[in-house]
Amino acid sequence: MTSSFADLGVPSDLIAALARQSIIQPFPIQSATVADTLAGRDVCGKAPTGSGKTLAFGIGAVARLGGGAAQPGRPRVLVLTPTRELCAQVAGELELLASVRNRKVASFYGGVGYGPQLKALARGVDIAVACPGRLADLVQRKSLRLDRIETVVIDEADRMADMGFLPEVRRILDQTPHDRQTVLFSATLDGDIDVLVRNYQRDPVRHEYETPIEDTSGARHLFWRVASSDRVDVAAQITTHSGPTIVFCRTKFTTDRIARQLGARGIRATAIHGDRSQKQRERALQQFVDGDVDALVATDVAARGIHVDGVTAVVHFDPPADIKDYVHRSGRTARAGATGVVVSLVTPEKASAVKRLQREFGVPTGLRVPQMTELTAVLGPPPERREHRAAASSRPVHPEREHHGDGGRSGSGSVTRPGGGVARERPAGPPRHQGGARRLSRPGSGGPPSGGRRPQPAQGRRPRRPR
8 A cells, every 4th residue: 555645646735734634644545546547547436435535536627737827717627526515525635635736626517606607617617627517507508618627526425326317417418629638536337437438538547445334434334223203312312422412314394394303302413415506505504514403404515525524413304315325425424434323214015125225235124222322332422511602613604615504494404403493593602512513625724635544533533534
């Protein structure tokens, strides 16, 4: 395994920028791919979410940018992502490196107005991080041209396929220069993804990094037998014992209802799902990051692309439909060697389906009676509960993520208080759980962008994790 970024040929100014973020040693996927991306090779990488892919492609993309100022509406690096949240986070990560060389990065995704994005393009953008739909709209409006693209990155290509974006991705690639560098990362490389590799990459070097989730994540997977009427109570107890928790539900309606019911049981909760506006989704995520809420109740919109440090528990309130969704959901906790718990709440009618899932996942079949002592055995004693916050947070927020409410309406950004009332958004402050504020893993937040092992926090429960 390569021991340093210098051994991979990373320029010294970028190494220094990484070091300022305490990113010293590359993760395996970075060790495998960075030298090839720096050399301009097409790269096809198989790697799971959270393995450090952003730096794996970001270092080469920034280092290979030629001289000269960015031209209006004509970026030179294009990164395609499947979700809005991932788009914003990747853009934030790349700013860490791009700012060292005075290169401009901007994100482009739907659900928000065109104004700021059009202004960014008019000023000139070197690196455009975009969702396919919004990018296609900007091209259609002739606000953006793809004729100067030097490097294209397709991130989480399998998720692109799941969401039906591949036809749009192919139309976008057809408008870029044929001599571009094409870098593709995906958790799987078969089916439609293999077609993408064969048709749009030239003699790609292939790297695979895949380790069973139970070995890489450090999560304890628990399958508890519960009555349907008891699930909310059990989910509330899990959050109380564990601290920051993501609760996954099957439907948007259920997500809103469970957030309200958790609030009635003393758990500060907020909901995030596809029917919320982009501003509401961002505010819900920010409240969870800042520790203003303890539980983020989500549909599978949050199973990928949301990277938050310090999530100690994932609750499958509704067990997922298949093993792929189970892995994606469960991967929100216990990142990069941290500890965490994944609890599936299994009602009698779901028992047979969960048994099949257990066999596919490679864990013993069967269900247990809920025991909170199992959480304590993994995570230690329940986190200290504090009713008030002592100081305002100093963590900067990416300008594109700042928002000032939505006209006083409650929604995913509102915090459900005990008794079902809705609290107005408060200034961010220290979290209610021990161990420090949760953070989005991106530059400017103090969280690690996508690589480098960091010193363990004092409590030892929630080390940083790569992207």
